[in-house]
Amino acid sequence: MSVMASEQDVAAVGRILVNPNESLTTRFRALFTLRNLGGSEAIKWIGEAFTDDSALLKHELAYCLGQMQDERAIPTLEKILMDTSQEPMVRHEAGEALGAIGNPKVLDLLKKYSEDPVIEVAETCQIAVRLLEWKISGGDRNSGETTDNNPYLSVDPAPPAQRRGVSELRTQLLDESLPLFERYRAMFALRNLGTKEAVLALGDGLQCGSALFRHEIGYVLGQIQHEASIPQLQAALEREDENPMVRHECAEALGSIGKEACFQILERYRKDQERVVKESCEVALDMLEYENSSQFQYADGLLRLQEVQ
Incomplete structure (x- = not known):
């Protein structure tokens, strides 16, 4: 825009x-x-x-x-x-x-x-x-199959898979023998569905082998903002041996969800030893404050300029 x-x-x-x-x-x-x-x-x-x-x-x-x-x-x-x-x-x-x-x-x-x-x-x-x-x-123009639109207006690293049921998409998501691109396609299809069942299927992806894959799961759960994902995001953030890239994405997702439980979790980790996790919690708490406020927009750099002029 x-x-x-x-x-x-x-x-x-x-x-x-x-x-x-x-x-x-x-x-x-x-x-x-x-x-x-x-x-x-x-x-x-x-x-x-x-x-x-x-x-x-x-x-x-x-x-x-x-x-x-x-x-x-x-x-x-x-x-x-x-x-x-x-x-x-x-x-x-x-x-x-x-x-x-x-x-x-x-x-x-x-x-x-x-x-x-x-x-x-x-x-x-x-x-x-x-x-x-x-x-x-x-x-997918030549396949004749249907995909669900992305309601989040983000540019994603893979297109969504063809429209299917959650259990079928979950199988594709968690199948570590498939190329990551195909698993990402299932991930974005589940995200576009956005139901509680889809969210829980995505949360299971936080147990998969690739740190890159787990971090992308954290990102899409932050987009969906469904409180059903809070326990799985919290568990990933709390795993101190987890890749910092994954923990950071889970912290930001909790900030996006914006519930009181998220605030308490993020407060606990804002002094984390890992800098990227600590900073993510700071940013997530600011985002959480925005989600629960009457502020017109998060990207408010121009408004702030007007205030100091």
Whole structure:
């Protein structure tokens, strides 16, 4: 979504994003404001923040660039994917964002990094390659089958599977012999259903082998915002030997759900030893405050600017 704003407004929000003295929650709101504003200036400011030392923030920068689907972000994302000094969760998100933008010119790079020694990066690029190849071949247009629409307006790393019952989709979701792309398709089909039964099936995915897969489960449960998923999200966050990428996504999902029980869980982990988990709890608590408030929008960078002018 692109909103009319002056270059000065974009720059003012951008300066908040790149300022390490601002709170992380304020910088997150500035980032999502820039995502909504769109355009080359917004992309430039988002790109400048990749020098930050917060892996969580950088992961979210890459996510937003992918969601914007603006090809001007491709060079920045390619650079981050190739930069092995960046944290795995940041490089993974850059790979996923390149798939989300959807230009087939990145296929060769994604194929190369499909063999990356960092498993989360390799698996992400494998899924992105499958997504681009699926699009090039015309998607599901030739199958004659029906899929449910995505009610969340997100750009997903895989299209939903054909419409089927929850038990059949659950079987596909949990079958670790299938390629991740096919399991992701079941995941997004279950998300689009959004019923309690679908949510519980998705929650079972938090026990699967791939950390990348488990983290994506956390993400979609946050989109659905169904309180039936709270116990499974809590259990994953509480597992201290769980991959931090998974714990972070489960924390943010609890913030999205926004119930009192979520608040108590997140308060408990906002001092976690793992920085990305601690920061995710801070951001999630800010999101939870928003969900339970009369604030007009979460991405309120422009409103905040008006207040200080």
